Amino acid sequence: MKALVQSAYGGPDVMGLQDVDRPTPGPGEILIRVRAAGLNPVDFKTREGKLRLVQRYRLPIVMGNELAGVVEACGDRVKRFVPGDRVFARVAKERLGAFADFAAVDEAFVAEMPDDLDFTAAAGVPLAGLTALQALRDELKLKPGSRVFIPGGAGGVGTFAIPIAKWLGAQVTTTASPRGRALVERLGADCVIDYTIERFEERIGDMDGVFDLVGGETLVRAFGVVKPGRKVVSIAEMPEPQTALKDLGRGYGLAALFWLASFRLRRLARKHDAHYRFLFMHPSGAELAELARLIKDGVIEPVVDRVFRFAEIGEAFAYLEAGHAKGKVVVQMSEP
Ligand SMILES: NC(=O)c1ccc[n+]([C@@H]2O[C@H](COP(=O)([O-])OP(=O)(O)OC[C@H]3O[C@@H](n4cnc5c(N)ncnc54)[C@H](OP(=O)(O)O)[C@@H]3O)[C@@H](O)[C@H]2O)c1
Structure with a gap:
C-alpha cells in the first residue's frame, strides 16, 4: 500500500510516499481502508522534531493523525464494528499512520461517521x-x-x-x-x-x-x-x-x-x-460519537478549506504550513 513515511526529523525532504506493508489489526483493533485524512499543524511539528520531548518515535514511521474510511477487517475482540462500516478516528499518538491506504486503529478511538457526511469532510473532524x-x-x-x-x-x-x-x-x-x-x-x-x-x-x-x-x-x-x-x-x-x-x-x-x-x-x-x-488533546471514540451527533443535529458544520490528492500531500503540507487555512486541509486517497 502507499503511505507517507517520515524517515528523519527535519524539513519536507525527510518525508515521502513509499510502498509499505499493509498493517495487520491486533486484538481490539480495526483495519480501516482510509478514504481521506486530515492535516494538522501537529503533522509538521512532529516532522520537525518539535514535539520530541512529548512523543519520541522510532523512525521511519507512517505519518498522519486523523482519518475517515471504511472498516476492512476486525481483529479479535472487536465488538462495535463490522466490515463495511463508515468510520472516522483520531488515531493513537504513539503510533500515527493515517496517511496511508490502510491503517490499524484501536476500536476505542473510532466512531461511526455521520450518515450524510462525505469522507473528506469527516476526515477533518476528529483532531x-x-x-x-x-x-x-x-x-x-x-x-x-x-x-x-x-x-x-x-x-x-x-x-x-x-x-x-x-x-x-x-x-x-x-x-x-x-x-x-x-x-x-x-x-x-x-x-x-x-x-x-x-x-x-x-x-x-x-x-x-x-x-x-x-x-x-x-x-x-x-x-x-x-x-x-x-x-x-x-x-x-x-x-x-x-x-x-x-x-x-x-x-x-x-x-x-x-x-x-x-x-x-x-x-x-x-x-x-x-x-x-x-491542553494536549486525547483521542476518544466516545467523544467523537458525541461530535457525530452534533454534526447530525446541524450544530457543527465541518469546514473544509482545500482537498488535495494523496500524490499531492507535499503541497498540502506546504499550504497548511503557510498558516492561513480557513477550516481544514484534507488529503483524499484514491478510490478502491
Ligand atoms: N495541544 C493540542 O492538543 C492541539 C490540538 C490541535 C491544534 N493545536 C495547535 O493549535 C494551533 C491552531 O491549530 P489549527 O489547526 O487551528 O491551525 P491552522 O488551521 O493552521 O490556523 C490557521 C488560521 O489561523 C489564523 N491566524 C494566524 N495567526 C493569527 C493571529 N495572530 N490571530 C488570529 N488568527 C490568526 C489564520 O488566519 P489568517 O490567515 O486570516 O491570518 C488561519 O485562518 C496550532 O499551533 C496547533 O499546533 C494543538
Missing part, C-alpha cells in the same frame, strides 16, 4: 473537533451565558470551537483577518475583532475564559482580558505541569521540566489573578 470539545466543555466548563474569547477562530480548530462554544450557550468573541471574517461570522461568532488592525484588549475584558489557538504575544495579552480567578487555556504555546500529569499521564520529571518552561506564563497569569493551562 480539531475533539480538541475544541475538551477545551471548552471540560477545561473551561462553559455554561449558558459564559463569555469566551477565542483568538484565531478561522483555522482548523477555531471552526469547531466557535459552534461548540455557541452550543454550550456561550457568547463568543474571536479574532480573524479580513480573509476569515465572513467565515467566523457564519459559524456564529458574536463579536469579531480584526487582529491585523486592532488590539483585542482595547475592545474586550471581563471574559469568563480564553481558548487560545495562536500563542505568542496573543496569549500574553489575553491574560489581561479574563475575570479574576478564571482560566486561559492554550493549545498553541508552552506546556505546564498539568499537561504532563493529566494529559500525557507522565511523571514528575516531565512535569518539573514543564514547570520551568512555563514559569514566565504562569507568573504572568498570577499577576492577572488568572490560571494558565496548556
Whole structure:
C-alpha cells in the first residue's frame, strides 16, 4: 500500500510516499481502508522534531493523525464494528499512520461517521473537533451565558470551537483577518475583532475564559482580558505541569521540566489573578460519537478549506504550513 513515511526529523525532504506493508489489526483493533485524512499543524511539528520531548518515535514511521474510511477487517475482540462500516478516528499518538491506504486503529478511538457526511469532510473532524470539545466543555466548563474569547477562530480548530462554544450557550468573541471574517461570522461568532488592525484588549475584558489557538504575544495579552480567578487555556504555546500529569499521564520529571518552561506564563497569569493551562488533546471514540451527533443535529458544520490528492500531500503540507487555512486541509486517497 502507499503511505507517507517520515524517515528523519527535519524539513519536507525527510518525508515521502513509499510502498509499505499493509498493517495487520491486533486484538481490539480495526483495519480501516482510509478514504481521506486530515492535516494538522501537529503533522509538521512532529516532522520537525518539535514535539520530541512529548512523543519520541522510532523512525521511519507512517505519518498522519486523523482519518475517515471504511472498516476492512476486525481483529479479535472487536465488538462495535463490522466490515463495511463508515468510520472516522483520531488515531493513537504513539503510533500515527493515517496517511496511508490502510491503517490499524484501536476500536476505542473510532466512531461511526455521520450518515450524510462525505469522507473528506469527516476526515477533518476528529483532531480539531475533539480538541475544541475538551477545551471548552471540560477545561473551561462553559455554561449558558459564559463569555469566551477565542483568538484565531478561522483555522482548523477555531471552526469547531466557535459552534461548540455557541452550543454550550456561550457568547463568543474571536479574532480573524479580513480573509476569515465572513467565515467566523457564519459559524456564529458574536463579536469579531480584526487582529491585523486592532488590539483585542482595547475592545474586550471581563471574559469568563480564553481558548487560545495562536500563542505568542496573543496569549500574553489575553491574560489581561479574563475575570479574576478564571482560566486561559492554550493549545498553541508552552506546556505546564498539568499537561504532563493529566494529559500525557507522565511523571514528575516531565512535569518539573514543564514547570520551568512555563514559569514566565504562569507568573504572568498570577499577576492577572488568572490560571494558565496548556491542553494536549486525547483521542476518544466516545467523544467523537458525541461530535457525530452534533454534526447530525446541524450544530457543527465541518469546514473544509482545500482537498488535495494523496500524490499531492507535499503541497498540502506546504499550504497548511503557510498558516492561513480557513477550516481544514484534507488529503483524499484514491478510490478502491
Ligand atoms: N495541544 C493540542 O492538543 C492541539 C490540538 C490541535 C491544534 N493545536 C495547535 O493549535 C494551533 C491552531 O491549530 P489549527 O489547526 O487551528 O491551525 P491552522 O488551521 O493552521 O490556523 C490557521 C488560521 O489561523 C489564523 N491566524 C494566524 N495567526 C493569527 C493571529 N495572530 N490571530 C488570529 N488568527 C490568526 C489564520 O488566519 P489568517 O490567515 O486570516 O491570518 C488561519 O485562518 C496550532 O499551533 C496547533 O499546533 C494543538
